[in-house]
Amino acid sequence: MAPQSLLVAGVGDIHGRFHRVEAWLDALAEARGRPVDLVLAVGDVEAFRHADDHRRKTAKRAMPAEFAEYADGVRTMKRPLYFIAGNNEDFEALHDAPEGMQLAPNVHYLGRAGLKEILGLRVGFLSGIHAPRFYEQPLKRPRSLDTAKQAGYFRAPEVETVAALRDVDLLLVHEWPRGLPQRAQEREVPPPGRTLPNYWIGNPITRRLVETVHPKWVLCGHSHRAFAVTLGGHGVKPPTRVACLDQATRPDESVFWMEFQGREVVRAGWGISGKESWGGGQPWGLASLPAPPEPEPVGTGY
Template identity: 85%
Template structure:
């Protein structure tokens, strides 16, 4: 008997837009005709527990302080959400739980670095971005805006912890691995209207991490654009498929779903339509990205 399938939704940088993301997931469930079993967010979630903290510290302070409703029990997340830290978070609330904790019902911080088994999947993760000046410095308690900013940078001990992992089904990173555009250009022709990002995007530390661990899939965010590329290892005998997600401004490129049979992805797609853009055995690359929306017609000027 085939194993029961699992529907996992990856979400790009939420930046506090929890109501919007929940509505998107409702639409995805309707399109796929089944529930989303879990949601994985790639950082910059901005789960500020208090409205005043959101208004003072969030990257998008003009937005309503939506997470406070979940922390206060006014609303409840309808499906389990697991997130890593980006470089914009409520670091004061996260600092004392480097191995993760539950912030509210169905809302889980995975931690700064490590491995969790979620619904039978081995999920490795590294929170934060690379800042060379702080890479080997100890992590300070975020008591000020400056030390809170430093909390958004990963440290060498955290990278070493993740680099020792093996047999990883999914790896969650906030910042892209360096070199993805070059690798994509070696294999694919960019679709019309989709220029390649700068060759300097991402950082070499997460690239080295992926090269050591060889996860089956990587999800990342931070740079607010969708991207897809395959990295090959051991002469192509094993591969890592990378999906970079846009911020949660519109769903077409910020929601990426995967259907698993056991621990293997059998199909995947972008956005809320439920349409499959990749199946097991097919190539994964720039051609797997969603179609860009048609430009709006120009007004007549009358």
């Protein structure tokens, strides 16, 4: 019997925009001619259960408080969505569930750090970003804006948990591993219209995790731009393909889909057109990115 085929969609920082993400996934399913089986979000989801909480605490206050409709049962997510925490979340609601919880039907918080088997895939994850001052400090209950902000930083024991993982199909992190632009520049010239990100983007802790765990794929967000690069692949260690996702403003760079045959990705693509941009055995890097958006036309004026 052939291994089960799965269509998995990675989504960048949602920042409360649940309605548009669902519409994008509907379009992707139609374009691929099959259901989206699983959605993985890389943090800054901002799943505030109450509209008032969203308005008082969210980072993107101009966005509507859409998750409250799912929490109240007014709407139901059409396919299972699993997310890690970024540095902008409803940490008061998430604090007592460090190993994960269901927030609404088909909406699952994975937890602060660990491994979950989902539809036969081994998914490792680390929530939050790196803040050296708080790395060794205990996590406090988020009772104020200050302690809520601190809850968005990962801690040393959580990193140790992830560092012990092996045989990982997908690793979800919020903040980029440090050094991706340098690694890309060593191998490739950016295509026309593409520029490399800032040299200092990302953090060294996540980079060491990737080099220790050797996941097959890494999905990350936080920096609000798309990027693609391969790490490792020397000697007996398999390569790790990294896909960084933009925030959910336009689908071309904030949605990244992967079709799995068993536990191996056989094809992948950006956006919701269904167009394949990578197939098994092909190189993964800057050339795998979607075409950059067309510049806005300049008005002639009078």
